[in-house]
Amino acid sequence: MSTPASWVVVGLDNGGTSNNATVLDATGRFLVDRLVETPSRVQDGPELAVEALAEALDQVLALTGTARTLVRAVGLDTPGPASAEGVISSKGSTNFSQPAWHGFDIRGALQERLGLPVVYANDANAAALYAHYAHFGADAAQRSSVSAIVGTGLGGGVVEAGRVVTGAAGMAGELGHVHIPMQGLLAEGQPVPACNCGFVGDAESVASLTGIEKNLLPYWLTRFPGHELASVEPVGKAARMLRGYGENGDRLALAVFEQQAIALGRLFTIAANFTDPHAYFLGGGVVEAAPHFREWFLATVREHTTLREEQARATTLALVPDLDMAGARGAAVAALERFQGPPAAVGEA
Numbered sequence: 001m002s003t004p005a006s007w008v009v010v011g012l013d014n015g016g017t018s019n020n021a022t023v024l025d026a027t028g029r030f031l032v033d034r035l036v037e038t039p040s041r042v043q044d045g046p047e048l049a050v051e052a053l054a055e056a057l058d059q060v061l062a063l064t065g066t067a068r069t070l071v072r073a074v075g076l077d078t079p080g081p082a083s084a085e086g087v088i089s090s091k092g093s094t095n096f097s098q099p100a101w102h103g104f105d106i107r108g109a110l111q112e113r114l115g116l117p118v119v120y121a122n123d124a125n126a127a128a129l130y131a132h133y134a135h136f137g138a139d140a141a142q143r144s145s146v147s148a149i150v151g152t153g154l155g156g157g158v159v160e161a162g163r164v165v166t167g168a169a170g171m172a173g174e175l176g177h178v179h180i181p182m183q184g185l186l187a188e189g190q191p192v193p194a195c196n197c198g199f200v201g202d203a204e205s206v207a208s209l210t211g212i213e214k215n216l217l218p219y220w221l222t223r224f225p226g227h228e229l230a231s232v233e234p235v236g237k238a239a240r241m242l243r244g245y246g247e248n249g250d251r252l253a254l255a256v257f258e259q260q261a262i263a264l265g266r267l268f269t270i271a272a273n274f275t276d277p278h279a280y281f282l283g284g285g286v287v288e289a290a291p292h293f294r295e296w297f298l299a300t301v302r303e304h305t306t307l308r309e310e311q312a313r314a315t316t317l318a319l320v321p322d323l324d325m326a327g328a329r330g331a332a333v334a335a336l337e338r339f340q341g342p343p344a345a346v347g348e349a
Ligand SMILES: [Zn+2]
Pocket: 176, 177, 178, 195, 196, 197, 198, 199, 202, 204, 205
């Protein structure tokens, strides 16, 4: 912890159980080097959840010894779907299932509660923005990147010239729902995977925990009769156990993760021909795995990312750093960008 050199912005990452908070000063220094978590109370409805966000802000300011008068703006990120301005989907979502959340303007409500400007980003976009700034440092405002974050779903973010591309309806960067070629990815007799969004054969239908649970694991269990995961109920539990099996070299698990890596490589190939970014970032559970497994996974993604020679020379494939803090940090960067333009560089004090 250190004291700010100037005015600050606060980043608040709103999750299903916890809020994580950080403080970024105007010179691009994070005043917090770890997770600062408090209960998010999203299951208790909007009123208590907004109050919990205000408490998270007070707590991180107290922890860093930052006066509230120094706070110029707040960056807020939540899981989607929500509009670019932070209005939760009218159908609700996994985290915001209570009817009171449907169509709720969480950004506006927090802004009113705090009396401070609040800038909104969805959680994958926030993580993408942080990965971008952490990787490119002083060059961030001149660089572009594409991030894919494998979790329950497949989150994404597209950054151009240091800014998140949000799109006309706030739905840009939904990389999980980009269709990818399935030929040569699917095995003999494997059904085309279906996604919760209604598409078949999109990136998330393969490269997500939900994709493992709904599509990949049920198929691969038929190919490995008698595998011990077949007796694990429910299948969602078996899906979450799969990474451990992969780290231990289990053939069924490696078959599943190889399909995920191919899907991600093909997704990055589409990005290469679409915005030709300087960097491709990969985040999520699989890249937090044991080093030998992570390296194998990353190498497999790279092998299936088809770049032209010129692109291969000009680009990198890297991991999203500090993933547990990336949401709060990216939300803070978004707030700082909005109020003073891109920071020259960000880093820890
Ligand atoms: Zn989809």
